[in-house]
Amino acid sequence: MKKLWRWFGNNLIRVYAFLGFTYLFIPIAYTFAFSFNDAGKSNLTWRGFTFANWQNPCGAPDVCTALGNSIQVGLIATLFATLLGTLIAFALGRHSFKGRSSTNLLIFLPMATPEVVMGASLLAMFLSFKINPGFMTTVIAHTMFCISFVVVTVKARIASLDPRLEQAAMDLYANEFETFRRVTLPLVMPGIAAAALLAFSLSFDDFIITNFNSGTMMTFPKFVYVSSARGIPPQANVIGSMMFFIALAIVIAGQIVGRKKKHA
Amino acid sequence: MAFLHAAASHVKVGGLKKGRLPYLLLAPGLIFLFTFFILPIANLATTSTQTPVKGGDTGSYEQTWHFSNYITAFTENKEQFGRSFLYAFLTTILALAIAYPLAYAIAFKSGKYKNILLVLVVAPFFTSFLLRTIAWKQILGEEGPVVQTLRTLHIISPTTTLTASAFAVVSGMTYNFLPFMTLPLYSSLERIDPRTLEAAGDLYSNAFTTFRKVTFPLSMPGVVAGTLLTFIPAAGDYVNAAILGNPQTKMLGNVIDSKFFRVVDYPTAAALSFMLMFAILIMVSVYIRRAGTDELV
Numbered sequence: 405m406k407k408l409w410r411w412f413g414n415n416l417i418r419v420y421a422f423l424g425f426t427y428l429f430i431p432i433a434y435t436f437a438f439s440f441n442d443a444g445k446s447n448l449t450w451r452g453f454t455f456a457n458w459q460n461p462c463g464a465p466d467v468c469t470a471l472g473n474s475i476q477v478g479l480i481a482t483l484f485a486t487l488l489g490t491l492i493a494f495a496l497g498r499h500s501f502k503g504r505s506s507t508n509l510l511i512f513l514p515m516a517t518p519e520v521v522m523g524a525s526l527l528a529m530f531l532s533f534k535i536n537p538g539f540m541t542t543v544i545a546h547t548m549f550c551i552s553f554v555v556v557t558v559k560a561r562i563a564s565l566d567p568r569l570e571q572a573a574m575d576l577y578a579n580e581f582e583t584f585r586r587v588t589l590p591l592v593m594p595g596i597a598a599a600a601l602l603a604f605s606l607s608f609d610d611f612i613i614t615n616f617n618s619g620t621m622m623t624f625p626k627f628v629y630v631s632s633a634r635g636i637p638p639q640a641n642v643i644g645s646m647m648f649f650i651a652l653a654i655v656i657a658g659q660i661v662g663r664k665k666k667h668a
Numbered sequence: 669m670a671f672l673h674a675a676a677s678h679v680k681v682g683g684l685k686k687g688r689l690p691y692l693l694l695a696p697g698l699i700f701l702f703t704f705f706i707l708p709i710a711n712l713a714t715t716s717t718q719t720p721v722k723g724g725d726t727g728s729y730e731q732t733w734h735f736s737n738y739i740t741a742f743t744e745n746k747e748q749f750g751r752s753f754l755y756a757f758l759t760t761i762l763a764l765a766i767a768y769p770l771a772y773a774i775a776f777k778s779g780k781y782k783n784i785l786l787v788l789v790v791a792p793f794f795t796s797f798l799l800r801t802i803a804w805k806q807i808l809g810e811e812g813p814v815v816q817t818l819r820t821l822h823i824i825s826p827t828t829t830l831t832a833s834a835f836a837v838v839s840g841m842t843y844n845f846l847p848f849m850t851l852p853l854y855s856s857l858e859r860i861d862p863r864t865l866e867a868a869g870d871l872y873s874n875a876f877t878t879f880r881k882v883t884f885p886l887s888m889p890g891v892v893a894g895t896l897l898t899f900i901p902a903a904g905d906y907v908n909a910a911i912l913g914n915p916q917t918k919m920l921g922n923v924i925d926s927k928f929f930r931v932v933d934y935p936t937a938a939a940l941s942f943m944l945m946f947a948i949l950i951m952v953s954v955y956i957r958r959a960g961t962d963e964l965v
Contacts, residue, residue, distance in 0.1 A: 417769055417772060417773045417777055418773060418777060420769045420770070420773065421769065421770050421773035421774070421777070421778075421785075424766060424767075424769070424770040424773075425770075425785075425788055427766070427843070427846075428788070428789070428791075428792050428843075428846065428847075429788075429791075429792075430803075430807065431792075431795075431799075431800040431801075431803035431804050431807065431843070432791070432792060432795050432800065432803075434803040434806070434807055435795055435799050435800065435803050438803075438806075448806060448811060449811050484700075487696075488696050488697035488700055489697060491693040491694070491696060491697055492693065492694055492697040492698070494693055495689075495690040495691075495693035495694045499689060499690035499693070500690075501690040501691065501694075507694060507698065510698060510701055510702075510705075510706075511701075513705070514701065514705055515900075516896070516900055516948065516949060516952055517705075517709075517900075517904075517945055517948075518900060518901065518903060518904020518905075518921070518944055518945065518948065519901065519904055519905075520904045520905075520906060520920075520921040520924050520925065520941065520944070521709075521712075521904060521924075521941040521942075521944060521945045522705070522708075524712070524924055524928055524937055524938070524941050525708035525709050525711065525712040525938075525941065526704060526708045527928070528708065528711055528712055528715050528934060528938065529707060529708040529711045529712075532711060532715075544704055545704070547700065547704075548700065548701065548704040548705055551697055551700065551701060555697075605793055605794065609793070609796055609797055611797075611798055611907060612904075612905075612906070612907065612921075615925075616928070624796060625796055625797075625798050628796055628798040628799055628802065629798055629907075632798070632802050632911065636799075636802060640799065641799065644795045644796050644799040645795070647794055647795065647796070648791070648794040648795045650794075651791075651793075651794035652787070652791060652794060655787050655790070656787065659783055659787070
């Protein structure tokens with residue numbers, strides 16, 4: 405008994421972490437399990453195992469249109485936000501200029517503003533300029549709230565670079581553009597990639613701001629929300645699970661590539 | 669010659685770094701943020717003082733600088749106001765309590781599995797948060813396994829439910845914001861040099877004192893960042909309350925949403941949004957000052 409207690413004391417934090425991860429993964433496991441439910445229309449109770457939903461993920465009406473819209477919005481918003489955010493991050497991380505603290509504030513504010521406020525204010529402005537909300541307004545809204553996250557991520561990477569690497573390149577007669585292209589940019593690239601991944605996942609998963617600014621256009625989170633009232637089709641679980649495994653694969657592949665580079 | 673060229677390029681770099689280049693880099697992004705973040709909020713400020721056009725259609729308002737909109741909006745919704753901040757506060761405390769040991773275990777006890785565990789913390793982000801919230805609703809719901817089991821074991825009465833309650837809303841938010849709390853905690857814990865902890869031990873500090881006097885203070889930046897990243901979205905959230913709550917657990921976000929879309933009462937929605945934003949900004953700045961962290965971004 406005493407031994408058991410000692411083991412428990414020594415491993416308390418591990419037991420705790422295990423419980424924490426279980427908590428994190430219960431709903432994901434549930435979503436995955438119910439993607440195999442032979443559910444018909446309402447996916448509320450378990451009615452038997454089937455592969456049918458995975459064989460026909462677009463089987464439920466509108467689910468793939470919504471998914472397609474989410475992916476398009478996500479890709480375009482990621483492109484813009486990564487570009488604009490990376491430029492700001494370089495200015496903040498590599499240059500001194502007047503107005504730095506107001507720039508920092510302008511980057512911080514969107515992250516400190518509740519989504520419902522951002523969504524409502526942007527929609528109010530679109531409406532007062534008689535712009536109908538739809539695809540473009542959603543892309544604009546997503547780009548807007550992703551920029552700050554890109555800046556923070558890329559800036560952290562730039563700050564962690566050893567400035568001596570760039571000095572060394574210059575000492576070896578690389579001009580400033582070459583130094584940037586062949587030393588700085590490759591070193592910052594993992595940060596930019598991480599920022600783009602973050603921007604895409606923020607955009608893809610956003611509901612509140614999208615709900616305000618997308619008009620009648622469906623996105624995947626909107627589809628889930630709208631159909632939740634009468635039961636979500638199991639195809640939504642299939643798509644949710646697919647996204648989960650794809651993203652997991654990308655992240656793990658990124659880590660393996662990163663490790664190989666470190667060893668090389 | 670080449671040496672001269674290199675020297676010249678150094679000078680040029682020095683010049684550029686203080687010259688126009690940073691402004692050129694900043695301009696596109698900042699103009700974008702100004703147009704689609706600052707202007708809408710300024711526009712919202714004017715909307716919040718509008719009144720309905722007399723005899724006009726629903727949803728048509730005119731600018732009358734009617735500031736008492738704020739007082740009406742507040743008195744009509746003070747319950748939801750209080751509830752938003754109470755729930756956000758509870759969520760933040762719970763998330764901190766759950767995430768701290770988790771982050772600690774990953775930073776200090778995970779050995780070679782560190783990277784895998786980190787991926788697992790972020791992994792929930794990869795399934796739609798709505799799907800996860802709805803999964804909770806079904807797990808804890810009437811037909812779900814938890815309620816059935818608890819009822820069979822007579823732990824809860826046959827009429828007690830777990831969903832459609834404040835408990836469910838706060839648990840849902842705690843769940844959803846947990847990774848936002850765990851990641852910054854992990855990154856500040858991970859930066860702690862283990863030798864400082866050993867040093868504390870060498871100076872006869874017991875585990876608890878080491879934690880209280882060394883580990884926790886050193887992890888403060890992570891605590892501040894994590895609590896902010898949890899509290900801010902939690903205070904403005906309405907999805908958890910809409911899915912897991914009942915009419916008595918409505919938060920300010922739910923009111924703003926329904927004023928906008930169902931009642932078409934833009935001025936009240938705008939006034940509420942504005943008050944929510946200011947309340948959060950004031951709390952955040954007081955908190956940051958007390959926590960003594962300046963570098964936010």
